[in-house]
Amino acid sequence: MKKIEYKDKGSILNPLKNLQFFARKPITEKLQPRPASASYRGFHINDMDKCIGCSSCQKICDNAAITMVEVPSIAEDASKGIRNLRPAIDYGRCCWCALCVDICPTSAIELSREYVHTCDGDETDSYFVFPQESGIHGLNFEKGWTKTKDSDLLDRERRPMQEMKPEDRIDNFDEIVDGFTMEMAVEEASRCVDCGLCEDACPAHMHAPNYIRSIYEGNLEQAVEWMYETNPFSHVCGRVCTHICESACSLGRVGEDGVKTSQPIAIRWLKRFAMDHVPKTKIKQIAKKGKATKKSGQRVAIIGAGPAGLTTAFDLVKKGHQVTVYEAQPKGGGMTRYGIPNYRLPEDRLDQDIEVIQSVGVDIQYNVRIGKDITMQQLQKDNDAVVLAIGLQNGRSTRIPGSENKNVKKAVDLLRMIPKGEEFEVPKSAVIIGGGNVAMDIARSLARLQKQKFGKVGITVSALETLGKNFLADDEEVKESKEEDITILDARGPVQCVIDKKGKLTGLETVKVVSIFDDKGRFAPKYDDSDKQFHEAEMVVEAIGQMADISVLGEELTEELEWNRGRIQVDENGSTSVEWLWSAGDMVNGPDVIHAVADGHRVATDIDKYLRKEKKS
Amino acid sequence: MSEKHKEGHSKSYKKLQGMKTLEEILDVAISFEKTARDFYSGMIPKVSKNIRYLVEELAEEEQEHFDLFSSLKDSPNVKKQLKKRIKTPTEDHKFSDFVQLLDLGDKPDDQSILQYALAREDAAMKQYQELADNAPEGELKDTFQFLAFEEAEHKLELEKKYYEIIHSGGPQ
Numbered sequence: 001m002k003k004i005e006y007k008d009k010g011s012i013l014n015p016l017k018n019l020q021f022f023a024r025k026p027i028t029e030k031l032q033p034r035p036a037s038a039s040y041r042g043f044h045i046n047d048m049d050k051c052i053g054c055s056s057c058q059k060i061c062d063n064a065a066i067t068m069v070e071v072p073s074i075a076e077d078a079s080k081g082i083r084n085l086r087p088a089i090d091y092g093r094c095c096w097c098a099l100c101v102d103i104c105p106t107s108a109i110e111l112s113r114e115y116v117h118t119c120d121g122d123e124t125d126s127y128f129v130f131p132q133e134s135g136i137h138g139l140n141f142e143k144g145w146t147k148t149k150d151s152d153l154l155d156r157e158r159r160p161m162q163e164m165k166p167e168d169r170i171d172n173f174d175e176i177v178d179g180f181t182m183e184m185a186v187e188e189a190s191r192c193v194d195c196g197l198c199e200d201a202c203p204a205h206m207h208a209p210n211y212i213r214s215i216y217e218g219n220l221e222q223a224v225e226w227m228y229e230t231n232p233f234s235h236v237c238g239r240v241c242t243h244i245c246e247s248a249c250s251l252g253r254v255g256e257d258g259v260k261t262s263q264p265i266a267i268r269w270l271k272r273f274a275m276d277h278v279p280k281t282k283i284k285q286i287a288k289k290g291k292a293t294k295k296s297g298q299r300v301a302i303i304g305a306g307p308a309g310l311t312t313a314f315d316l317v318k319k320g321h322q323v324t325v326y327e328a329q330p331k332g333g334g335m336t337r338y339g340i341p342n343y344r345l346p347e348d349r350l351d352q353d354i355e356v357i358q359s360v361g362v363d364i365q366y367n368v369r370i371g372k373d374i375t376m377q378q379l380q381k382d383n384d385a386v387v388l389a390i391g392l393q394n395g396r397s398t399r400i401p402g403s404e405n406k407n408v409k410k411a412v413d414l415l416r417m418i419p420k421g422e423e424f425e426v427p428k429s430a431v432i433i434g435g436g437n438v439a440m441d442i443a444r445s446l447a448r449l450q451k452q453k454f455g456k457v458g459i460t461v462s463a464l465e466t467l468g469k470n471f472l473a474d475d476e477e478v479k480e481s482k483e484e485d486i487t488i489l490d491a492r493g494p495v496q497c498v499i500d501k502k503g504k505l506t507g508l509e510t511v512k513v514v515s516i517f518d519d520k521g522r523f524a525p526k527y528d529d530s531d532k533q534f535h536e537a538e539m540v541v542e543a544i545g546q547m548a549d550i551s552v553l554g555e556e557l558t559e560e561l562e563w564n565r566g567r568i569q570v571d572e573n574g575s576t577s578v579e580w581l582w583s584a585g586d587m588v589n590g591p592d593v594i595h596a597v598a599d600g601h602r603v604a605t606d607i608d609k610y611l612r613k614e615k616k617s
Numbered sequence: 618m619s620e621k622h623k624e625g626h627s628k629s630y631k632k633l634q635g636m637k638t639l640e641e642i643l644d645v646a647i648s649f650e651k652t653a654r655d656f657y658s659g660m661i662p663k664v665s666k667n668i669r670y671l672v673e674e675l676a677e678e679e680q681e682h683f684d685l686f687s688s689l690k691d692s693p694n695v696k697k698q699l700k701k702r703i704k705t706p707t708e709d710h711k712f713s714d715f716v717q718l719l720d721l722g723d724k725p726d727d728q729s730i731l732q733y734a735l736a737r738e739d740a741a742m743k744q745y746q747e748l749a750d751n752a753p754e755g756e757l758k759d760t761f762q763f764l765a766f767e768e769a770e771h772k773l774e775l776e777k778k779y780y781e782i783i784h785s786g787g788p789q
Contacts, residue, residue: 396728464784524777545782545783558666561666563666563670567667
């Protein structure tokens with residue numbers, strides 16, 4: 001190697017030599033963009049389609065270099081967990097640590113191998129960049145640092161939930177799901193990235209990230225406090241909620257290389273865990289928080305003690321109004337009691353939710369049928385506002401030939417009889433028509449009764465829809481039904497209930513459904529008449545749909561009200577076209593507990609506003 | 618409301634069996650739509666208000682068909698063929714069968730009305746299809762096939778409505 005003579009001072013004239021450069025034209029050598037080495041942490045790139053706007057990148061950034069920017073042209077879909085926010089990077093702050101890449105649930109954000117950006121003084125804002133797929137200068141540089149299975153910061157696996165084995169559960173109505181232990185709950189809660197997509201998706205906007213964090217911190221009372229801010233049916237929702245929150249959860253996304261599955265946080269089970277581990281007396285204290293100390297002197301009547309009616313009552317009582325709920329059945333809960341079997345929702349848990357609501361000051365009058373025991377006119381006269389929340393308690397019939405036979409029953413009627421202890425002749429064999437959760441509920445309930453009485457199960461479910469394609473019931477319901485020896489025949493349409501010469505039901509005839517929807521997703525059933533089957537059965541149960549019993553209204557009020565395609569027309573706050581009447585829950589928004597709870601809040605807020613105005617005037 | 622809902626008079630539809638010209642067949646088809654329109658329109662004030670929309674929609678749809686079939690009869694291509702004699706099917710009784718068999722009763726609900734409308738569209742669709750099958754190749758056949766297609770489309774829409782209303786908690 002050549003030795004550099006650095007100690008050589010050189011000529012005394014050397015400084016003068018430099019003068020020659022003053023006359024020369026300066027030369028600027030352009031820095032040509034060229035890729036850095038593989039895995040280099042260059043400028044960000046973001047796949048706008050994969051990005052769901054969850055903001056995890058923003059939250060993890062210690063330098064606050066990321067700002068979520070609203071992009072109006074991107075369609076939002078809260079139920080699918082998609083926001084129209086996309087990250088913008090401030091390269092004055094970014095340290096290229098790539099934590100944003102390692103946390104991103106969908107692997108949308110990555111770093112490129114591009115690292116050169118220059119500008120003059122007027123363009124300093126060009127360091128605030130909205131990364132796109134093509135990179136900072138649209139030059140489509142190769143990817144640098146991207147997420148791998150090893151660098152993924154997310155814990156993709158859900159803590160497994162213990163359940164009763166099929167052979168242990170099939171002859172009883174005991175609750176199937178065991179629930180989390182404290183350790184499992186904390187581990188599960190630790191997976192949450194606090195993105196809040198669950199809260200956006202939840203119809204009641206439950207503060208799931210907050211209560212999950214409280215569970216993680218071991219503060220279960222705090223968790224229940226968060227729950228009661230938005231949901232007085234937290235025991236019920238902790239067990240049977242349709243958990244739209246989990247469908248929206250960013251942890252449910254698969255994105256990065258090497259990870260094939262990713263499971264959403266078990267938000268429903270975490271809710272259940274917290275509710276089950278806080279004493280009832282404490283929950284009552286929590287529920288009372290924020291209750292008005294002064295009575296308004298105004299009265300509200302609510303028809304129906306289901307989730308919508310009782311949520312409305314809970315909110316209104318807390319705002320100082322006097323509320324009476326009228327319930328035709330001997331107990332409250334509506335379809336959650338008289339539609340959901342005990343093995344999914346134990347009665348004592350529902351009782352507790354209702355007891356807490358009553359403890360706040362809600363008065364429930366059971367066994368009172370409005371329209372018969374008290375007229376709507378009387379209710380109007382005695383109250384400042386009336387809420388109709390009667391649910392969808394009547395079952396639809398297929399009305400196929402033979403369906404008028406006495407051994408053709410409706411699922412909702414049987415499901416109502418079972419918790420009441422009302423006896424009916426349990427069939428040795430039964431065919432259920434329908435493929436939704438109600439069909440599964442009655443199939444599994446009858447299966448238990450059959451096992452108790454005959455020692456074996458003889459249930460067939462016949463549904464129009466196709467398993468794994470457009471089947472209506474939840475996957476876990478289908479899985480558990482099959483484990484309980486229930487036969488599910490998908491893509492079969494009912495033709496007739498077969499009746500013998502003596503008028504006795506012998507079974508159901510079905511025909512093969514070739515397709516149920518057309519290419520636009522519209523109902524357009526096509527049948528294969530050459531494939532007909534007979535299913536022997538002592539009982540056929542119809543579980544195809546439900547409707548509200550609007551006879552409660554009477555002809556005059558029915559005529560006075562405005563309707564919207566068969567349902568009472570309500571505005572976004574549940575207010576009907578009749579000034580003193582509101583409507584909420586399944587009868588206006590379809591069957592779902594959490595939607596009913598959300599409805600209850602909206603209606604209560606609107607009634608409170610109405611009553612306050614009325615008071616002023 | 619004690620009056621039972623039953624459409625038109627079966628007598629007028631029995632006439633179809635004797636008809637031989639396209640003009641006569643189209644006249645019956647048009648009157649079939651008109652009768653249906655009047656039937657549903659007459660039912661509007663009688664059914665419960667919550668399901669009135671259904672009957673109103675059916676009346677509108679039948680009016681559309683009435684207009685369509687009337688304009689078809691007046692179109693120059695069809696006008697040329699109006700006097701052509703057509704071999705009617707041996708089992709030419711779909712309309713009359715329909716009228717005789719279905720009875721909506723005193724107080725029809727949404728399901729009864731939909732089932733009635735579906736059966737009606739089905740009868741009309743089969744009738745036109747049979748006429749198309751018996752017509753010689755050409756414009757005449759195309760005309761009947763068009764009519765059958767129209768009825769089939771209407772039936773499809775009704776089936777969709779039926780699924781939404783009956784197989785769920787009602788339309789969203």
